[in-house]
Amino acid sequence: MSDVAEASSSGGETSQTGAASDQMWIVGIHMTKFGKRPDDDVVDLASEAALGALDDAGMTVKDVGVLAAGNLMYAAHGVGQMLQKQIGQTGIPVYNVVNACATGATALRTAIMSVRSGEADVGLAVGVEKIAGAGLLSGGSRASDSPTWEASGRFGAVASTDGRIGTEIMPGVFAQIGMEYGHRYGGADFELFARISEKNHANSVLNPLAAYSKAMSLEQIMGDVMIAYPNTRPMCSANCDGAAAAVVVNGTTLKKLSLEQQRRAVKVSASVLTTDPWEEACQILPNVNTLTKNAAETAYEAAGVGPQDLDLVELHDCFATAELVHYDNLGLCSEGGAVDFFESGAPFRDGSMPVNVSGGLESKGHPIAATGIANIWEVATHMRGEAGDRQIEGAKVGLAHVIGLGSACGVHILERAA
């Protein structure tokens, strides 16, 4: 540990890969098949991801100095320790983290911060969720049903407000977010949002790990069950089971690894987490825009790159209506230009700025806490040139974005080693 701290303080030291000692690297990463996994419990999935990432890094659990475990549904149960009890109880510190849909990104960032601080040389981050068939997720503000009206809670509500005063279901919240963008800048209608979904479903055909690898026509998408206008069912992310994990090291540790490991290492040029600063209306309809803009700006500055340098982007398309606003929020287009950006063909996989070539959450699936590391896995796999049929040729720089309502936003920028 002291070696790392010393090397960090000297700064600027480089290896053959150009790795500064305080530069963070992903040396192992794994994503499980997403979908319905009835025979696997949450620990099976977490184990599969963690052991897969360690194997990819050429390491064992004994090399790991810190574990960050992200999970939403079993958050009170200590999924990190449950995982250790299966794959290795080595006595290392465990951080169980929960941060809505940004939980996975938060776990990764926690492992990164721990390694960067010198607490450990090797960090393992795991995100896992088991929610196949969970149905509609909502904010859940329910008042108790007593025989007489009784005001309770911070709004003095005498009955549940969800459905009586607006909606808390996620497809409805994000529908309004997309519609608000359309109100402000114009050009966004049902068909445009459905075409975004059509793009992502088409991309999923090339992703064997996606929960749904099936192209859908615009007619099919628009004609499917309406959940919350303008989001039909295929325009919503799929609740499913899955896990992803990553092994992170600093530059000093990387230099001790084999040349092959160094070649496959992916540089973490930025790891940023933000929450939403107060703005008018932000407690009425969640503002997913400002915190994403803030995270992106901070990440670009930290990485020393701009949106124009990105070869691919995995962004949080929890609903088709969300993808549109994040083109703008991540600076992929000029302010207010998200519709034109989409119409230009840029975010298609053969376009100038491919977005969600994995198929996105709408088809890949959205096992909540796994998503924030699965997005990193997708980008990292392209950086390594190992994405097979869906490889974006020559990809050198990529960005992964997640947002959890409440709100939390994680943005990571990754770069190819050499």
Next chain:
Amino acid sequence: MGEAIPLVDYLVLGNDPHLEANECVACGARFFDRRNACASCGAINSDGSGFKRVELPATGELTAFTIVSFAAPGIEVPFVAGVVKCGGTSVRANIVNVSPDPEHVATGMQVSLTTFGIGEDSEGTEAIGFGYEPADEELRITDDAIEKAEANS
């Protein structure tokens, strides 16, 4: 006839039903919930003097909406949920007395506050909810149409 109670405490009943917000005395930020402090400027509300109640205009502009087809038991679907900007303050609400389809609801439309009963408790007290209806009376669904729709459902 029993008494009436508002669905939420920021709905003020009476001859002129309206919404009230808690406005931060220091910075003017507005909230609808009980406040410990101001999320905008951090001003503390330890003795209740950090905020004052302000009345919102009864009309506003619809700035975002969705038409929800699935909801908890007891909530009729489809219904329109949205955000209404009332004199610079955004309000979350349902859009009511309108046909719940994209041909009859659009962002930018002017809407006005309305109240309605949502049920009586065991002592006969009626809870009163609120929503916004199109300011343009031609866009409102008439009582006849509502009764007809209910008869068919």
